[in-house]
Amino acid sequence: MVSEITPELVRHLGVLARIQLNDDEVTRLTGQLDAIVDNIAKVSEVATSDVAATSHPIPLANVFRADVVGETLTHEQVLQNAPDAADGRFRVTAILGEEQ
Amino acid sequence: MSDLIRLTAAELADKLTAGEVSSREATQAHLDRIAAVDSDVHAFLHVNDGALAAADAVDSARAAGEKLHPLAGVPLAIKDVLVTTDQPTTSGSKILEGYMSPYDATVVARARAAGLVPLGKTNMDEFAMGSSTEHSAYGPTRNPWDLDRIPGGSGGGSAAAVAAFEAPLALGSDTGGSIRQPAHVTGTVGIKPTYGGVSRYGAIALASSLDQVGPVTRTVLDSGLLHDIIGGHDPKDSTSLTDAWPSFADAAREGARGDVLKGLKVGVIKELPDSGFQPGVAASFRASLDLLEANGAEIVEISTPHFEYGVAAYYLILPAEASSNLAKFDSVRFGLRVTPDGNPTVEDVMSATREAGFGDEVKRRIILGTYALSAGYYDEYYGSAQKVRTLIQKDFDDAFAQVDVIATPSAPTTAFKIGEKIDDPLQMYLNDVTTIPANLAGVPGISIPSGLAEEDGMPVGIQFLAPAHEDARLYRVGAALETALVDSWGAPLLTRAPQLAGGTR
Amino acid sequence: MAAAAKLMDFDKALELFEPVLGFEVHVELNTNTKMFSDAPNPANEKYHAAEPNTLIAPVDLGLPGAMPTVNETAIRSSISLGLALNCSIAESSRFARKNYFYPDLGKNYQISQYDEPIAYDGSVVVELEDGTLVTIPIERAHMEEDAGKLTHMGGATGRIQGAEYSLVDYNRAGVPLVEIVTNIIYGAGHRAPEIAKAYVATIRDIVRSLGISEARLERGNLRCDANVSLRPRVAEGEEPALLGTRTETKNVNSMRSVERAVRHEIQRQAQILADGGTIIQETRHWHEDTGTTSPGRPKSDADDYRYFPEPDLLPVQPTSALIEELRAELPEQPVARRRRLKAEWSFTDLEFQDVRNGNLIDEVEATIAAGATPAAARKWWTGEISRLANSQDKDAAGLIAPENVAALQKLIDEGTLTDKLARQVLEGVIAGEGTPQEVVDGRGLAVVSDDGALIAAIDDALAAQPDVMAKIKDGKVQAAGAVIGAVMKAMKGQADAARVRELILERAAQ
Numbered sequence A: 001m002v003s004e005i006t007p008e009l010v011r012h013l014g015v016l017a018r019i020q021l022n023d024d025e026v027t028r029l030t031g032q033l034d035a036i037v038d039n040i041a042k043v044s045e046v047a048t049s050d051v052a053a054t055s056h057p058i059p060l061a062n063v064f065r066a067d068v069v070g071e072t073l074t075h076e077q078v079l080q081n082a083p084d085a086a087d088g089r090f091r092v093t094a095i096l097g098e099e100q
Numbered sequence B: 001m002s003d004l005i006r007l008t009a010a011e012l013a014d015k016l017t018a019g020e021v022s023s024r025e026a027t028q029a030h031l032d033r034i035a036a037v038d039s040d041v042h043a044f045l046h047v048n049d050g051a052l053a054a055a056d057a058v059d060s061a062r063a064a065g066e067k068l069h070p071l072a073g074v075p076l077a078i079k080d081v082l083v084t085t086d087q088p089t090t091s092g093s094k095i096l097e098g099y100m101s102p103y104d105a106t107v108v109a110r111a112r113a114a115g116l117v118p119l120g121k122t123n124m125d126e127f128a129m130g131s132s133t134e135h136s137a138y139g140p141t142r143n144p145w146d147l148d149r150i151p152g153g154s155g156g157g158s159a160a161a162v163a164a165f166e167a168p169l170a171l172g173s174d175t176g177g178s179i180r181q182p183a184h185v186t187g188t189v190g191i192k193p194t195y196g197g198v199s200r201y202g203a204i205a206l207a208s209s210l211d212q213v214g215p216v217t218r219t220v221l222d223s224g225l226l227h228d229i230i231g232g233h234d235p236k237d238s239t240s241l242t243d244a245w246p247s248f249a250d251a252a253r254e255g256a257r258g259d260v261l262k263g264l265k266v267g268v269i270k271e272l273p274d275s276g277f278q279p280g281v282a283a284s285f286r287a288s289l290d291l292l293e294a295n296g297a298e299i300v301e302i303s304t305p306h307f308e309y310g311v312a313a314y315y316l317i318l319p320a321e322a323s324s325n326l327a328k329f330d331s332v333r334f335g336l337r338v339t340p341d342g343n344p345t346v347e348d349v350m351s352a353t354r355e356a357g358f359g360d361e362v363k364r365r366i367i368l369g370t371y372a373l374s375a376g377y378y379d380e381y382y383g384s385a386q387k388v389r390t391l392i393q394k395d396f397d398d399a400f401a402q403v404d405v406i407a408t409p410s411a412p413t414t415a416f417k418i419g420e421k422i423d424d425p426l427q428m429y430l431n432d433v434t435t436i437p438a439n440l441a442g443v444p445g446i447s448i449p450s451g452l453a454e455e456d457g458m459p460v461g462i463q464f465l466a467p468a469h470e471d472a473r474l475y476r477v478g479a480a481l482e483t484a485l486v487d488s489w490g491a492p493l494l495t496r497a498p499q500l501a502g503g504t505r
Numbered sequence C: 001m002a003a004a005a006k007l008m009d010f011d012k013a014l015e016l017f018e019p020v021l022g023f024e025v026h027v028e029l030n031t032n033t034k035m036f037s038d039a040p041n042p043a044n045e046k047y048h049a050a051e052p053n054t055l056i057a058p059v060d061l062g063l064p065g066a067m068p069t070v071n072e073t074a075i076r077s078s079i080s081l082g083l084a085l086n087c088s089i090a091e092s093s094r095f096a097r098k099n100y101f102y103p104d105l106g107k108n109y110q111i112s113q114y115d116e117p118i119a120y121d122g123s124v125v126v127e128l129e130d131g132t133l134v135t136i137p138i139e140r141a142h143m144e145e146d147a148g149k150l151t152h153m154g155g156a157t158g159r160i161q162g163a164e165y166s167l168v169d170y171n172r173a174g175v176p177l178v179e180i181v182t183n184i185i186y187g188a189g190h191r192a193p194e195i196a197k198a199y200v201a202t203i204r205d206i207v208r209s210l211g212i213s214e215a216r217l218e219r220g221n222l223r224c225d226a227n228v229s230l231r232p233r234v235a236e237g238e239e240p241a242l243l244g245t246r247t248e249t250k251n252v253n254s255m256r257s258v259e260r261a262v263r264h265e266i267q268r269q270a271q272i273l274a275d276g277g278t279i280i281q282e283t284r285h286w287h288e289d290t291g292t293t294s295p296g297r298p299k300s301d302a303d304d305y306r307y308f309p310e311p312d313l314l315p316v317q318p319t320s321a322l323i324e325e326l327r328a329e330l331p332e333q334p335v336a337r338r339r340r341l342k343a344e345w346s347f348t349d350l351e352f353q354d355v356r357n358g359n360l361i362d363e364v365e366a367t368i369a370a371g372a373t374p375a376a377a378r379k380w381w382t383g384e385i386s387r388l389a390n391s392q393d394k395d396a397a398g399l400i401a402p403e404n405v406a407a408l409q410k411l412i413d414e415g416t417l418t419d420k421l422a423r424q425v426l427e428g429v430i431a432g433e434g435t436p437q438e439v440v441d442g443r444g445l446a447v448v449s450d451d452g453a454l455i456a457a458i459d460d461a462l463a464a465q466p467d468v469m470a471k472i473k474d475g476k477v478q479a480a481g482a483v484i485g486a487v488m489k490a491m492k493g494q495a496d497a498a499r500v501r502e503l504i505l506e507r508a509a510q
């Protein structure tokens, strides 16, 4: 299989994952991911349609909690690690840029 | 060096119970040891300034005649992946520098309730991604056997701490071998319990379907004692099992009597390529098998045809789940925030923060995981990897129909030199070839010291795997072989480790 | 803000195009705790007024190490809702992670259901105002969690555009939601806006009758996303045209708005298409004030959600016993219930429509249960109470407790109050002065039924108008009117005019 890892794809993945990547990183990651993907793509060799997928190693089902209020964090605990807060809430910079 | 730090946790516990030693003395002895050698080893990211107060509380409770847990007063090192209310938790990452959790991980809460004394937080590969602890944002941990070598990873800090006698007990987490492989390279004992056997609540998630918390110690019995404290059902972790677990300490004691090896069927995997293993590792493994046989065990060749796909499946599932688990580190509610110049949007701030706050290995795996999950690739990669899990489980089922336990070398090589593989992620990933299948299938695994490799004098471990829920079997078998090996050596392997004086770095 | 869009006349748009609809309705469940944590649920009336960031468990903030747990009551409510929507309940359903970054999302993924929803393949019958029944096909209903609340600061409008910074409150993060997704709805024609409104009203009626949601649209307990596309009309018997590009108008928070938003999108899209333009597939925001929609946040990467099974949670596999238990507890379907009540109450079509369109069925039913006749209950609710509600810009439902309406009517029936006095008492009850009896006592409003006092007043009035008695005795009974008026005035209206008239006539006969 021809690997499809390209610098453009890596850049796009960086946007999806919210990691700003400079050109050097894009180049390096493109090469590394290409090599890694070549090696891990072999999973599809044995993953035939008659094999079920396992999402949880030990099968369990119907694990529920009773609808009873428990201990909550205090307001101080909620905000104790906040990089920025105002008015009892977490503060973030503008969500949209000027052109939006 | 104080004798107190040379005691096993079980021995120290006995002395504490008998009133021969106070927890303050034991804790101070370990704090002194940390002060003496940790500038060399760098096992700890943080030393608990409340440790002596916690020790004093145990001592006064004991003086007041309160009924205490048998291990009360024994110091404990905690991998920094576990959140703690009294000490910062970073998971080895810059992005969480100084983070204070408002709650304790369940295993930490249980350890505190049992009267264990938290000594500090141990170093690890950033977010547990790595096999060498070189990927810690706070600098590498060094192997007490040779300070130029890696202590394994991701839990190199916990393994090095117990190997360097800085702590009798430590907590680790194992996603693909992060407890067992460090045990292998440091001459210590580590157990990855059955998935769901120990609560993950408060363990900063790497790959949720693979992660397990477990004990890191110098003896099998000590692991059993710690496992008894931290294990069992936790309603805060939905994947936590409701099994009524037997005492693992009792299982270890039973194993130490030796007769469990008689008639024990030990599976050896046909497909594991001899050539992939360092000669000293292979030799130590064969010697252990011989010893098992000499004690009445039967060695049976088994086939696990799909294990060879394990590493590939693992390096799809882990990055995929990690890419999602690590999305929460976005500068909004906690952790680092980097605000670029100009009029940045939230997206710009998040991207700059994650660029600055994550190390290369973390970025590499997040990007890989994002790719494996993205539209159009899911079936080929993540979906296929999940099918490989099914096939590996089937391999285990077939094998355990024939044998009681499976034995492998714990890792292909002894500790390599710091920096040796750092630029070759693929080579690094192959380190986990023997440990990964247990995480994929959810079965328990133990690594105990099997000797030293002739060519470099570094420790080697042997791994046993058992069916899911059969952790006690590992304690019996592990303790039995441990006893036979220590008898053959005349003293525990760690007595052959170099004496650390400290101050060399 | 973008310039107002050109709109085609609605009827003309319908001549040229056929609207195709689809709805996603999010229902906030009113459980005690959140979907995935044991923190109090602000969508439950008890916790509605909490201060920001005070209803928080670690997982709601996405704190490191925190893990979700599933609320059993939310599961039961979701199954009940699925059954009420005539859905099949999945033997096995599971949660998935929907990954995208947004500051209101503590974990930067939403736990939702993706490929295995809890309920699927249903339908719901909705009734239009004229009694026409329309069946809406339901594709699925799935469980998920709500996000936190963003407040945009520093801009002129309070909107996201132009804001300098935003503040995040995570109280709402993790509120249990059921998202109900319809199949594509064809053939709505010119009734599309009306169907949209009736559909949302029906969902509201269903969740309210199940008791699983506060169901208050103005609080966001029910939020509708309306998908609208147009395709050219074709002659009878011809192949239908391909589906047009759709827009999704988000978070429309009142029934009237749903209707207006669908109408607006039809008119807007029709104009664009008629002008030779193309519709952009996008989400649009509804603006209540202007009655228009505007483009939402551009979806740069939002389409690649990288769903995968939530590894921290396990499959939901309800037993058939549980499903049958919940099926047996289902309340009557709204349409069937309405038919039954209309017959029981012997209302005409028009009378019943009045009650229904005022959303007063529950109130009338409760008033009758408290002892009033159907006619009296209807008269109060669609009459005086609705009028007062209107003048106060409130909903009639909830303005006054049904028991108080029944008690008020009882005071009239007993002769304690006249209709006119009763209206004053009603105002007092609504103003919070207590029960009708308490208002009567407090304001001293009861009818004077002491004949002695009335006769004294009559005598005073007759003395003031000496010619009246002669006229009455002469047979000109209508002359009594002037005396009645004077007596009522003297009694400050608290007399029964009929009784006063009787007493005057008795006096004349003496």
Ligand SMILES: [Mg+2]
Pocket (backbone or CB within 6 Å): C024, C179
């Ligand atoms: Mg939706």
Ligand SMILES: [Zn+2]
Pocket (backbone or CB within 6 Å): C026, C144, C179
């Ligand atoms: Zn939704």
